[in-house]
Amino acid sequence: MFIGANLIHITELDSTNRFAMDLVRNTLPPEGTTITTDFQTAGRGQQGKHWLSRRGENINCSIILYPGFLRAQDQFLLNMAIALAVCAAASELSGAACALKWPNDVVYQHKKIAGILIENSWVGHRWQAAIVGIGLNLNQQDFEGFPASSLRNIAGVTMDADYSCRVLFRHLEARYLMVQGPRKDVILSDYNAQLVHHGSKVDLALQDGGSMSADFLCAERTGGIRIKTEEGALQTLYHPEARIIL
Numbered sequence: 328m329f330i331g332a333n334l335i336h337i338t339e340l341d342s343t344n345r346f347a348m349d350l351v352r353n354t355l356p357p358e359g360t361t362i363t364t365d366f367q368t369a370g371r372g373q374q375g376k377h378w379l380s381r382r383g384e385n386i387n388c389s390i391i392l393y394p395g396f397l398r399a400q401d402q403f404l405l406n407m408a409i410a411l412a413v414c415a416a417a418s419e420l421s422g423a424a425c426a427l428k429w430p431n432d433v434v435y436q437h438k439k440i441a442g443i444l445i446e447n448s449w450v451g452h453r454w455q456a457a458i459v460g461i462g463l464n465l466n467q468q469d470f471e472g473f474p475a476s477s478l479r480n481i482a483g484v485t486m487d488a489d490y491s492c493r494v495l496f497r498h499l500e501a502r503y504l505m506v507q508g509p510r511k512d513v514i515l516s517d518y519n520a521q522l523v524h525h526g527s528k529v530d531l532a533l534q535d536g537g538s539m540s541a542d543f544l545c546a547e548r549t550g551g552i553r554i555k556t557e558e559g560a561l562q563t564l565y566h567p568e569a570r571i572i573l
Contacts, residue, residue, distance in 0.1 A: 329359035403550030
């Protein structure tokens with residue numbers, strides 16, 4: 328297994344993604360190099376949001392991948408593969424059926440279990456590296472009113488961090504290899520099957536401050552979601568111009 332084979336653990340970091348990006352810029356470490364930390368002082372989620380994670384209670388990691396075999400327009404294929412892997416690992420570890428919230432949150436009963444932030448490094452028009460940041464709520468029990476939970480809360484037992492990382496890395500590697508192989512087209516259908524709102528009516532918060540209700544038809548390969556408005560019009564919306572309200 329190459330994901331996690333080169334493992335760098337640092338007790339405290341501002342951001343594992345930032346550390347990993349610096350490694351790529353300076354040394355180009357082996358693919359699968361993984362940075363983990365007990366605590367991030369400036370952990371980030373989508374759109375620059377702060378990631379709430381208590382010291383030593385969760386998995387905070389970033390994995391360096393070199394997906395140059397993908398076209399630029401296929402970036403969301405990697406996103407879907409990573410999201411599916413994290414969801415599968417959370418389900419295996421907790422013994423419960425976790426799901427995905429578009430574009431890349433893992434949820435259980437509408438509470439957030441994990442978040443993913445993929446940041447890319449480009450050299451001209453060539454996709455040099457993808458930094459896959461993952462925050463997986465492992466043993467934290469209280470989230471200060473935020474709609475989140477953890478694998479410990481779901482399973483009712485304390486999770487072993489080392490074992491949980493190995494399970495996560497195994498699922499990540501399997502899905503990443505699928506992106507490179509002939510079965511990569513299965514990823515989109517698998518992703519749609521795991522989306523908690525797929526095929527249902529959703530409320531959407533719009534970037535301009537408005538909101539709307541629509542039928543969520545499916546996610547598309549490009550990363551958008553296909554919706555049908557209450558007036559019957561078909562549209563494709565992208566994150567962050569729209570987000571689904573839980």
